[in-house]
Amino acid sequence: MTFSPELEAKFADLVTHYPEGRQRAALIPMLMFGQDEIGSVTQEMMEELGRRLGLSTMQVDEVVGYYSMLHKKPMGKFHVQVCTNVACMLRGGAELYDHACHKLGLGHKQVSADGRISLEEVECMGACSWAPAIQVNYDFHHEVSTDQLDTILEGLQK
Amino acid sequence: MALVNVTINGVSVQAENGALLIEVAKQNGIEIPAFCYYEGMSLQAACRMCLVEVEKAPKLMAGCTLPVAEGMVVRTESEPVVKARKTTLEFLLSNHPLDCPVCDKGGECELQDMTFKYGVGESRFTEAKQHVPEKQWSPVVFYDAPRCILCYRCVRVCNEGMGVGALGVSNRGVYSEIIPSHGDHLECDECGSCIDICPVGSLTSGIYRYKTRPWEMEHVGTVCTHCSNGCKTTLGVRNNEIVRGNNRDRSGINGEFLCVKGRYAFDFNHHPERLQTPLIRNAEGVLEEASWSRALKLVAEKFKALAGPKFGVIGSTRTTNEENYLLQKFARTTLGTANIDHHRSGDVVTLVDSLSGKTGQLGTVEEVYTAKAVLVVATDLSQQHPLLANKVRANFRHHKAAVYAVTPGPVREDKIARKFLRAAEGDSIAAVESLRDELAKAGDLVILFGDSIQGEKVRQLVAFGESLGIPVKYVCLVDYANSRGAMDMGVLPDLGPGYHATAPGLNLQQMLEATDLSALWVVGANPLKGGKTLASKDAFVVVQDLFRTETAERADVVLPAGSAYEKNGTVTNVCGQVQRIKKGIETVGSKADLAIIGLLARGMGVSLGAVDADTIFAEIAATVPGYSQLPMPIILTGGAAQTHPVNGRVPASTVPGNISSARDTLFTTGSLTRYSKILNEVLEKPGALYS
Numbered sequence: 001m002t003f004s005p006e007l008e009a010k011f012a013d014l015v016t017h018y019p020e021g022r023q024r025a026a027l028i029p030m031l032m033f034g035q036d037e038i039g040s041v042t043q044e045m046m047e048e049l050g051r052r053l054g055l056s057t058m059q060v061d062e063v064v065g066y067y068s069m070l071h072k073k074p075m076g077k078f079h080v081q082v083c084t085n086v087a088c089m090l091r092g093g094a095e096l097y098d099h100a101c102h103k104l105g106l107g108h109k110q111v112s113a114d115g116r117i118s119l120e121e122v123e124c125m126g127a128c129s130w131a132p133a134i135q136v137n138y139d140f141h142h143e144v145s146t147d148q149l150d151t152i153l154e155g156l157q158k
Numbered sequence: 159m160a161l162v163n164v165t166i167n168g169v170s171v172q173a174e175n176g177a178l179l180i181e182v183a184k185q186n187g188i189e190i191p192a193f194c195y196y197e198g199m200s201l202q203a204a205c206r207m208c209l210v211e212v213e214k215a216p217k218l219m220a221g222c223t224l225p226v227a228e229g230m231v232v233r234t235e236s237e238p239v240v241k242a243r244k245t246t247l248e249f250l251l252s253n254h255p256l257d258c259p260v261c262d263k264g265g266e267c268e269l270q271d272m273t274f275k276y277g278v279g280e281s282r283f284t285e286a287k288q289h290v291p292e293k294q295w296s297p298v299v300f301y302d303a304p305r306c307i308l309c310y311r312c313v314r315v316c317n318e319g320m321g322v323g324a325l326g327v328s329n330r331g332v333y334s335e336i337i338p339s340h341g342d343h344l345e346c347d348e349c350g351s352c353i354d355i356c357p358v359g360s361l362t363s364g365i366y367r368y369k370t371r372p373w374e375m376e377h378v379g380t381v382c383t384h385c386s387n388g389c390k391t392t393l394g395v396r397n398n399e400i401v402r403g404n405n406r407d408r409s410g411i412n413g414e415f416l417c418v419k420g421r422y423a424f425d426f427n428h429h430p431e432r433l434q435t436p437l438i439r440n441a442e443g444v445l446e447e448a449s450w451s452r453a454l455k456l457v458a459e460k461f462k463a464l465a466g467p468k469f470g471v472i473g474s475t476r477t478t479n480e481e482n483y484l485l486q487k488f489a490r491t492t493l494g495t496a497n498i499d500h501h502r503s504g505d506v507v508t509l510v511d512s513l514s515g516k517t518g519q520l521g522t523v524e525e526v527y528t529a530k531a532v533l534v535v536a537t538d539l540s541q542q543h544p545l546l547a548n549k550v551r552a553n554f555r556h557h558k559a560a561v562y563a564v565t566p567g568p569v570r571e572d573k574i575a576r577k578f579l580r581a582a583e584g585d586s587i588a589a590v591e592s593l594r595d596e597l598a599k600a601g602d603l604v605i606l607f608g609d610s611i612q613g614e615k616v617r618q619l620v621a622f623g624e625s626l627g628i629p630v631k632y633v634c635l636v637d638y639a640n641s642r643g644a645m646d647m648g649v650l651p652d653l654g655p656g657y658h659a660t661a662p663g664l665n666l667q668q669m670l671e672a673t674d675l676s677a678l679w680v681v682g683a684n685p686l687k688g689g690k691t692l693a694s695k696d697a698f699v700v701v702q703d704l705f706r707t708e709t710a711e712r713a714d715v716v717l718p719a720g721s722a723y724e725k726n727g728t729v730t731n732v733c734g735q736v737q738r739i740k741k742g743i744e745t746v747g748s749k750a751d752l753a754i755i756g757l758l759a760r761g762m763g764v765s766l767g768a769v770d771a772d773t774i775f776a777e778i779a780a781t782v783p784g785y786s787q788l789p790m791p792i793i794l795t796g797g798a799a800q801t802h803p804v805n806g807r808v809p810a811s812t813v814p815g816n817i818s819s820a821r822d823t824l825f826t827t828g829s830l831t832r833y834s835k836i837l838n839e840v841l842e843k844p845g846a847l848y849s
Contacts, residue, residue, distance in 0.1 A: 043341075058326045058339045065328030065337070 001048045007037050011052075024053045027063055031070055040074040068122065076111045076118030078156045080104075081135040084121050087128035091143075096132050097121050099146045103153055117156055162228040167235060173226050180208055180221040183234060190234055191243065191272055193250075193357050194309040195222035198552070199318055202310045205250070207272065209242045210234045218242050244278040252283045253332060254358075255304045263359030265372040269307060288332050295344040297839040298364040298422055299353060303335040306360040312336060312352035319415070321540065321551050321570050322346045336360075347824055348418040348840045349544075354404050355414075365422050365836060366402040370394070375401065378742035379409055379796055381729055383476055383639045383722035384419035384827045387412070387523070387545035388731025388798065391420045393723060393742040400424045400723065400743055411523040411735060411798045417544035418840065419827055424723060426833040427743065431705055433718035434747030445706075445716060450749070457715050458761025460698050461493065464676040469495040470669040470697070473649035474682030474751070475503070475638035478727030478739065480774035481751045482640065482647035483655060483782070484766065485681055488755055490654070492764050496663025497675075499651045500644045501683060503637035503819040504732075505612035507645065510657055511808040512620040513632070521604040521631035522733045522800050527553045529631070531560040531600030533593070535619070536586045537608030537635055538847040540570040541823045543732065546606060546633070547571070560600055564589045567848025583610035587618050594626070602629040609635070609819035636732050637820050638828065639722060643730035646784060646801065652810065656783035659809045667816045681751055682719060684709045684829040702751055707829050718748040725750040727771040728793065735798040736788055821847060 003011070011030055018025045027049060034045050046060040064070045082088075082097040101107060104119055111118040127133035130142030134149070141152060160175045166188055173182040180190045181197075193205040201223050209218040213231035218238060233239060250269065258264045290303040308327065313336065316325045324339035324346035338344040353361045375394035382391045382403075390410025394402040403421050408414050426432075436453035437445040461469075471489040473482055482500075489498045513519050526532060526549040540547035547570065553559035554574040563571040563578040564586055572578045577596065581589035586607075597603060603626070611619055616634070623630035636642055648654035652662040664672060666685060675694035684707040686692065692699070692712060701713040710716045722729070723742045730736050749757075756769030767773065778785050784801040792799045820828050823845030825837050837843055 056323060056339070058324070058337065061337060061341075062326040062328050066330050 081122040085124040088132040091131040093132035165231045176225040179224040190221040199314040243276045247277045261359035268357035295338045300362045311355045350421045380740040382420040386732035422836040423834040429833040437716040465493045468676040470678040471498040472680045473500040475641040479643040480727045499666040500649045502817045504634045508616040509634045521633045529604040531603045533562045533605045535607040606633045640729040657808045720750040734801045737798045
């Protein structure tokens with residue numbers, strides 16, 4: 001399989017960031033950027049990246065299985081991630097997640113019928129100081145109340 | 159290495175500096191329990207079962223990864239340690255289904271044993287257990303994730319031991335599970351090492367599962383009948399049926415290694431087409447069932463009438479030394495013929511001759527593991543000789559051995575080789591020559607070579623080895639369990655037992671092509687395989703075999719023979735190591751080849767003396783060069799002892815030409831292939847060399 005020329009250029013640069021013989025370390029960023037472009041981590045992508053880095057497809061699969069930000073099935077155009085880890089939980093993260101579930105009619109890692117929005121309950125995103133935090137694609141929203149969440153979600157529907 | 163003083167549980171012991179604490183304790187009779195630690199594999203430190211108290215260390219330490227140092231004081235049974243073990247087991251059992259009553263592993267389960275010995279007996283966890291349905295990955299491997307304790311033993315044995323890397327771990331936390339190479343199924347060697355090494359009942363065997371309980375079997379240690387490597391396999395026998403093969407007691411030259419054939423392909427014994435009564439060709443030309451007495455009487459009468467120089471005998475590569483010895487003796491004396499041969503798959507004869515006058519130059523399985531360098535020539539070792547390939551990998555892993563491969567196509571050894579060369583079989587010697595400078599610096603070397611190195615090329619290879627100026631040992635690779643023994647016992651047209659010259663007769667090819675053979679007696683071989691024909695149309699053909707092979711279809715009388723798992727005796731492996739085989743089961747109606755020869759002799763009114771394996775072996779030991787000084791205590795107790803070099807010129811007119819390996823892969827085993835259900839069920843069959 002092939003990626004866009006821009007992504008290929010990024011990949012070519014990425015592998016130079018690691019010491020000789022450790023190129024396999026580029027796997028995680030490659031998977032993430034690949035997922036951003038293709039929409040999910042496909043079998044074909046795992047095989048291709050494995051080939052490029054000298055890893056078996058199963059070794060790539062192990063990494064994909066371990067990291068929750070990598071998805072084998074496509075998520076929505078807007079992927080809403082709600083943290084319910086300790087700091088966020090103490091500040092209402094769990095309630096926020098329940099609210100999102102009801103509002104969207106979706107559960108953990110489910111995608112709306114039109115493919116526009118998906119929901120995921122995630123562990124710590126490193127935004128404890130501004131708990132409870134949510135993340136939509138790569139954008140953070142801090143100290144989110146249920147009202148604010150409604151506004152954010154409504155904004156995504158348009 | 160320097161010795162250090164360590165105190166374990168108040169006892170001072172000395173140990174090599176840097177040795178692992180768990181090993182030091184074991185050597186001193188102290189058990190530190192562990193699941194993930196496995197001798198010979200890389201360290202994992204995943205299970206936390208081996209935690210011990212070390213003075214001056216701030217917390218409990220994992221004994222499996224802790225190197226000992228001078229003055230270290232260790233307690234393995236103190237209160238914090240005992241408590242930690244209980245907690246570890248409590249965690250390991252927190253999601254374990256505790257379905258021991260229906261689990262195959264029950265009774266020989268490490269988790270069960272550890273819980274019994276160190277466990278707390280109750281759990282504080284009240285959460286619902288995470289259930290995942292069991293998965294079938296291949297005809298032989300099933301995986302039950304909830305039972306898994308994630309010790310990574312299977313992953314490591316597949317990566318390191320087998321060099322396959324078909325298992326991994328996916329997801330994390332409570333969702334972690336072992337995954338197979340191809341998404342939902344395995345494509346691998348199907349060796350089953352992962353099942354054996356699993357400390358719990360998570361990986362189970364498709365053949366053995368739900369058949370029996372471990373304590374209800376008899377365990378019969380014998381030698382695998384398939385390839386020539388001579389792995390010890392312990393057959394689990396219940397009600398006269400073999401239900402499993404493994405070698406968990408690590409007896410024998412293979413330790414606990416077995417390939418798919420050794421572990422599963424015993425199933426041919428119970429194949430429905432197994433012959434259980436003699437067959438005689440009737441007036442209409444059809445083979446019909448007959449009694450043993452009628453068949454033996456007919457064969458004895460015919461043999462008596464047809465004996466002489468026109469009689470042909472073809473021996474086997476799977477029957478015992480005793481059978482081979484008696485067969486050639488009976489042929490050369492009673493039947494008065496020199497026409498005796500077997501399917502030859504390696505030029506051992508020329509190797510023995512090239513090494514005449516030298517001692518200790520035939521490599522053993524152990525030496526493939528200990529040599530500083532190993533050269534693999536013209537063979538796909540991991541396909542054709544799985545144990546030797548395993549030893550090469552272990553040698554690389556444990557001793558950083560320098561591995562060289564000169565093969566016509568890609569082989570698994572490439573990955574670990576210091577250098578690998580691609581050379582057509584005809585060009586192997588030239589390619590080997592190009593490694594001269596490197597090999598000369600190797601320290602010591604074992605050369606393993608395949609069937610294309612025969613005749614003059616064996617001499618060239620030996621000349622090359624001898625000119626390196628370092629100790630070199632050789633292994634001439636051959637096909638089946640007793641290919642080597644057939645040659646040693648003199649089932650050859652011009653060489654008697656111990657490679658002594660005898661009056662020359664026809665070789666196998668010449669026997670098939672001769673138009674005037676009076677009779678052909680085929681014992682445990684299938685020379686007419688692949689559409690070959692017997693030119694002597696009128697020859698009286700007697701076949702002893704387990705199945706109605708192509709050759710049996712041409713026979714006038716077929717006598718049902720016992721398999722290697724149904725008799726006692728000895729076999730000699732590819733390295734010339736003699737081992738005892740032991741009777742595990744019996745198939746009604748069949749007789750061991752040795753017994754058949756004895757009965758035929760009696761029918762002909764000839765006395766062969768007592769015909770039983772021990773008596774014949776005593777005769778072999780007394781008369782056959784190479785076998786005369788075998789250490790009997792080792793062989794009798796199930797060990798392997800190498801035959802001594804013949805040490806003299808072999809005046810062989812046995813020129814190559816009819817030497818060729820059957821080129822079996824991991825998933826084929828000559829004519830037996832089609833009768834093994836498991837070898838026909840696995841996806842990988844029939845497999846291919848150099849791919």
